[in-house]
Amino acid sequence: MAEPTTGTTPASSPASANGSQHAFIELKNVCKRFGSQQVLLNINLTLQHGETLCIIGPSGEGKTVTLKHIIGLIKPDSGEIYVDGVHVNRLKEREMAPIRKKVSMLFQGAALFDNLTVEQNVAFPLLEHGVRDRAEIDSRVRAALQAVDLDEHRHKFPTALSGGMRKRTGIARAIIDHSECILYDEPNSGLDPIGSDIIDQMILRMQRRYNITSIIVTHDMRSVFKIANRVAMLYRGEIRFLGTPQELRDSPDQVVQDFINGHSDITG
Numbered sequence: 001m002a003e004p005t006t007g008t009t010p011a012s013s014p015a016s017a018n019g020s021q022h023a024f025i026e027l028k029n030v031c032k033r034f035g036s037q038q039v040l041l042n043i044n045l046t047l048q049h050g051e052t053l054c055i056i057g058p059s060g061e062g063k064t065v066t067l068k069h070i071i072g073l074i075k076p077d078s079g080e081i082y083v084d085g086v087h088v089n090r091l092k093e094r095e096m097a098p099i100r101k102k103v104s105m106l107f108q109g110a111a112l113f114d115n116l117t118v119e120q121n122v123a124f125p126l127l128e129h130g131v132r133d134r135a136e137i138d139s140r141v142r143a144a145l146q147a148v149d150l151d152e153h154r155h156k157f158p159t160a161l162s163g164g165m166r167k168r169t170g171i172a173r174a175i176i177d178h179s180e181c182i183l184y185d186e187p188n189s190g191l192d193p194i195g196s197d198i199i200d201q202m203i204l205r206m207q208r209r210y211n212i213t214s215i216i217v218t219h220d221m222r223s224v225f226k227i228a229n230r231v232a233m234l235y236r237g238e239i240r241f242l243g244t245p246q247e248l249r250d251s252p253d254q255v256v257q258d259f260i261n262g263h264s265d266i267t268g
């Protein structure tokens with residue numbers, strides 16, 4: 001396997017929000033196998049506070065599995081994962097709570113509770129983390145819903161929402177408890193170009209307004225070029241490319257070019 005192609009200049013990394021020196025998220029030599037299938041092989045990734053990384057690559061290459069490693073839903077066979085300096089793959093399940101408060105994952109489909117209204121869904125993490133003051137809950141829910149332009153829909157149930165509104169409810173739920181990082185698993189899937197653009201704008205807004213660190217798994221190349229500071233392409237278990245969107249466009253690697261231009265030879 002070829003070395004990942006990278007550009008000549010390192011991507012600029014926004015300054016750390018808390019002034020800390022360490023990366024906010026770091027994967028070191030992460031390997032994961034399911035049965036005989038080697039899904040991840042020596043994955044190395046580093047994200048600073050406030051960065052927006054898009055992960056691209058053909059289907060089934062381990063993009064979602066990578067996200068799940070970061071919040072401890074999957075443990076690596078070898079390698080290390082750090083979140084804000086904490087070595088998470090050594091933590092027991094009950095010790096993961098502070099990590100999952102810092103890092104929220106927006107699953108495909110948003111994973112809302114259908115029996116709760118939009119505002120009840122958004123309030124859920126606060127209740128789970130022991131916030132009981134009604135006025136505080138109301139004002140934080142209102143602020144989170146305003147951030148994703150859903151305030152007027154707060155009394156609706158998820159079944160009465162469009163796909164994009166469901167995803168925005170998921171984003172509001174992710175930010176309400178002051179998450180520092182959101183992992184988005186295909187946030188644009190199933191949306192028309194306008195709905196997809198709205199989600200992209202929300203992701204950019206979260207970054208600009210709250211300096212949220214984001215990792216976005218996506219198949220939508222337009223979205224990648226709109227929102228990413230950096231892009232990682234997973235291919236056959238390895239990082240084939242890591243660099244800025246411009247470096248991605250300019251990559252001399254034919255595999256990368258075939259993928260971003262939608263040529264089907266890549267899966268052959």
Ligand SMILES: Nc1ncnc2c1ncn2[C@@H]1O[C@H](COP(=O)(O)OP(=O)(O)OP(=O)(O)O)[C@@H](O)[C@H]1O
Binds near residue numbers: 037059061062066
């Ligand atoms: N818990 C699991 N047990 C066994 N195999 C798994 C498990 N989770 C994922 N896999 C396998 O690992 C591979 C990578 O899955 P993953 O969901 O990360 O792919 P992906 O790159 O996100 O794909 P897509 O773009 O289609 O969503 C797939 O072959 C999948 O079947």
